[in-house]
Amino acid sequence: MRSSLFIALVLLSGAVAGTVHGLVNLVLVEPYLDSAIGIENQQLFDSGKEKDTPEFWANYYSYRAWQKGGEILAGAILGTAIGSLFGIVFGLSKNVLPGSSFVKKALILALIMWATLYVIPFAKYPANPPTVGEPETIILRQTLYLAFIAISGLGALGFYQVYKRINKKALAFAGYAGLMITAFIAMPPNPDPITLSADLLNGFRMVSMVGVSSFWVAVALILGVLWHKIDSDKVTREKYQ
Amino acid sequence: MSQREIAISKSSVPRKAIIALAAIFAFGLFVVGFDQGHLFAPVFGEKAFDQMYIHELTHDLRHAAGFPCH
Numbered sequence: 101m102r103s104s105l106f107i108a109l110v111l112l113s114g115a116v117a118g119t120v121h122g123l124v125n126l127v128l129v130e131p132y133l134d135s136a137i138g139i140e141n142q143q144l145f146d147s148g149k150e151k152d153t154p155e156f157w158a159n160y161y162s163y164r165a166w167q168k169g170g171e172i173l174a175g176a177i178l179g180t181a182i183g184s185l186f187g188i189v190f191g192l193s194k195n196v197l198p199g200s201s202f203v204k205k206a207l208i209l210a211l212i213m214w215a216t217l218y219v220i221p222f223a224k225y226p227a228n229p230p231t232v233g234e235p236e237t238i239i240l241r242q243t244l245y246l247a248f249i250a251i252s253g254l255g256a257l258g259f260y261q262v263y264k265r266i267n268k269k270a271l272a273f274a275g276y277a278g279l280m281i282t283a284f285i286a287m288p289p290n291p292d293p294i295t296l297s298a299d300l301l302n303g304f305r306m307v308s309m310v311g312v313s314s315f316w317v318a319v320a321l322i323l324g325v326l327w328h329k330i331d332s333d334k335v336t337r338e339k340y341q
Numbered sequence: 342m343s344q345r346e347i348a349i350s351k352s353s354v355p356r357k358a359i360i361a362l363a364a365i366f367a368f369g370l371f372v373v374g375f376d377q378g379h380l381f382a383p384v385f386g387e388k389a390f391d392q393m394y395i396h397e398l399t400h401d402l403r404h405a406a407g408f409p410c411h
Contacts (some may be wrong), residue, residue: 103355110362122402129405167400174373174399178406181369184362191354218407227407234411241409242375308405 109326110187111180117318118179122172124314130168132304136229136296137164143231175315183319186213190323202331206324207317214316216256219309221248224284227308229300234292244287255279373399374408 141160144150190197190209199205225245233241255276263272294301372380376399378390385392396403396410403410 101355103358103361106355106358107361110358111365121406125402125405130401133401133404167397170398171401171405174402177369177399178373178402181366181373184366184369188354188359188362188366191359222407225407225409227404228410229404230411233409238377238409238411245407245409246375308407311405312407 106191109323110184113319113323113326114180114183115176116322117183117315118175119172120318121179121311121315122175125171125311126168128307129311132229132300132307135300136231139231179315186319187323202327203321203324206320210316210320214313216252217249218312220252220280224248225290226305229304231296232292232294237291241290248283248287251283252280373402
């Protein structure tokens with residue numbers, strides 16, 4: 101496949117899937133974000149940093165409308181970025197992935213990447229709504245989160261190489277599990293206190309996971325279908341009865 | 342009578358494409374997940390770190406996608 105066509109397919113699938121992610125968030129996640137920001141606003145009023153005036157609310161709603169629009173744009177950007185990684189891995193691994201079609205192969209790869217790059221890191225460092233997170237700890241939290249994702253992703257890649265050499269799936273899987281359990285225990289927890297209600301926190305985390313999962317399903321379906329349709333990869337089809 | 346179809350791809354992924362997509366991945370991830378004013382700092386200086394324009398614009402997705410925020 102030509103470079104330009106490959107890049108175009110990957111970017112298109114990532115951008116569209118990212119937009120889907122943004123739209124799902126607008127419907128499912130925004131009510132939780134608004135509730136959490138409402139708590140922040142109340143804290144500002146109570147501390148005297150802001151006054152509960154019509155002017156405040158006019159500015160607030162205008163600002164929030166801008167941020168909600170930004171969510172779609174950010175979804176497209178993040179989708180394009182993560183979709184690029186997905187496209188690279190899919191392009192390199194499509195011949196060894198299980199599945200009888202490109203769509204099935206893409207869905208299986210998306211399931212693996214969703215688990216290693218999102219679900220497992222989420223178990224250690226779950227998503228938090230506004231009001232959770234001190235500005236002073238942002239660099240530490242970003243470093244920890246990125247490091248855990250890198251350990252999980254590179255660990256999966258490393259143990260896949262081990263599997264290819266020793267051809268023992270259970271042993272390679274156990275090695276990856278051991279690595280992640282060690283990282284889970286060794287790495288420090290999120291240092292910031294959580295003062296939100298459990299209902300708001302858990303509800304936010306649940307819909308957050310639905311949103312991210314919608315991206316992985318969408319990017320796999322779109323890239324798999326596009327790859328199948330275009331398929332200018334000089335595919336040799338052997339038919340036999 | 343059953344019929345099976347097997348798709349075999351012979352070509353590999355172009356190296357140029359991998360490099361370009363890897364750069365897009367790193368840049369996009371930084372923009373949405375980690376920028377705290379760094380991208381506009383060369384133009385606006387310290388003010389960019391106070392305003393955090395991109396951080397604020399991507400704020401909702403940053404929370405929803407699981408990235409640390411604030």
